[in-house]
Amino acid sequence: MRRLFVCLISGLMLAGTVSAKETDMAKDTLTVIHSRKSVISFTGAAVSTENLNTIIRAGMAAPTAVNKQPWSFVVVTDRKKLDALAAGLPNARGINKAGAVIVVCTEPGKANLQSKDFAIIDATLASENILLATEALGLGGHWTASYPYEDKMKHVRTVLGIPAAVIPLNVILVGVPTGVDKPKDKYRQDKIHWGQW
Amino acid sequence: MRRLFVCLISGLMLAGTVSAKETDMAKDTLTVIHSRKSVISFTGAAVSTENLNTIIRAGMAAPTAVNKQPWSFVVVTDRKKLDALAAGLPNARGINKAGAVIVVCTEPGKANLQSKDFAIIDATLASENILLATEALGLGGHWTASYPYEDKMKHVRTVLGIPAAVIPLNVILVGVPTGVDKPKDKYRQDKIHWGQW
Numbered sequence: 001m002r003r004l005f006v007c008l009i010s011g012l013m014l015a016g017t018v019s020a021k022e023t024d025m026a027k028d029t030l031t032v033i034h035s036r037k038s039v040i041s042f043t044g045a046a047v048s049t050e051n052l053n054t055i056i057r058a059g060m061a062a063p064t065a066v067n068k069q070p071w072s073f074v075v076v077t078d079r080k081k082l083d084a085l086a087a088g089l090p091n092a093r094g095i096n097k098a099g100a101v102i103v104v105c106t107e108p109g110k111a112n113l114q115s116k117d118f119a120i121i122d123a124t125l126a127s128e129n130i131l132l133a134t135e136a137l138g139l140g141g142h143w144t145a146s147y148p149y150e151d152k153m154k155h156v157r158t159v160l161g162i163p164a165a166v167i168p169l170n171v172i173l174v175g176v177p178t179g180v181d182k183p184k185d186k187y188r189q190d191k192i193h194w195g196q197w
Numbered sequence: 198m199r200r201l202f203v204c205l206i207s208g209l210m211l212a213g214t215v216s217a218k219e220t221d222m223a224k225d226t227l228t229v230i231h232s233r234k235s236v237i238s239f240t241g242a243a244v245s246t247e248n249l250n251t252i253i254r255a256g257m258a259a260p261t262a263v264n265k266q267p268w269s270f271v272v273v274t275d276r277k278k279l280d281a282l283a284a285g286l287p288n289a290r291g292i293n294k295a296g297a298v299i300v301v302c303t304e305p306g307k308a309n310l311q312s313k314d315f316a317i318i319d320a321t322l323a324s325e326n327i328l329l330a331t332e333a334l335g336l337g338g339h340w341t342a343s344y345p346y347e348d349k350m351k352h353v354r355t356v357l358g359i360p361a362a363v364i365p366l367n368v369i370l371v372g373v374p375t376g377v378d379k380p381k382d383k384y385r386q387d388k389i390h391w392g393q394w
Binding site for chain 2: 024026028029030031032034036038054057058060061062063064065067069071072073076077115117118125127128131133145147161163176183184186187188192194197
């Protein structure tokens, strides 16, 4: 009912202005940002190719240094391959019931100044968009680390055939959440310095 | 009018389900993700403290490795200090008309495993939320680099009194956009590998 009320008000406000629309956009986006949580409890249901495409498309919309776009993405939905990945990733809790994983990869040789720093930053920005798009679609996501662990990166490269020059930054689990995982409130006023440190 | 139509439909669909609301959330969030652009053309108008707080609050909602939250944020709106920052940041185009900057800082000593890698990743995830919240509020943002440049980091530390143990990752410009900067379509199907590299 609240939504209906907001909608009716929005409609009434729409006499020649876009401010109501902008307000909805802001509210919905901030709600998704604050609802995003690391989901480790999945139902086991599949994730559609359409949703995976939408999620990765959102990833590519993030900025990259000097627009170099050094990233690429490996998507895995096959249960045998997910299990093979899991065998070398003890931190990837929940992968047994995830519908898919997205491995965000990055290639320092293709980044600004061929810098590993920019390659990691660019792929991390894309990863946050991926996590937010996942949440926005009503799915659950969870960044599990590959980089900077040499053993985990080697394992992911071996299972997925990723070239040595490419860094598999993470293994993002994507699935249908059971609902038990909740977002944390991490706001800390003392972490904001106004004007000067 | 389109928004009014969508709202009315959403209202009609709300007979006991949240799917219409979820659809709006997804659509609005994805719209913001794809509308985000690096804004360098600002009007010169101020940005309210309330908006800056909302933006930074969104930043803190991003995930951090093992929930270590190694970040902190310096916000500058004073024109003299913005000019002092600009003097050592030739890449910060548009800062002369920006309403504020947010310097996203990170401290390796407070990060998971006291790792600089995780410190940078955590602050980068927060930065993407900051850029998206800025866009969602109808403002414009632009990541300009401080890290990994030693000279720029030194300059930012000096102007803002940031301790040597803290890395000023970036200087994010925030302001009211003139509207000339447009988002890029960076979607590349060949960057997605299905099942295997």
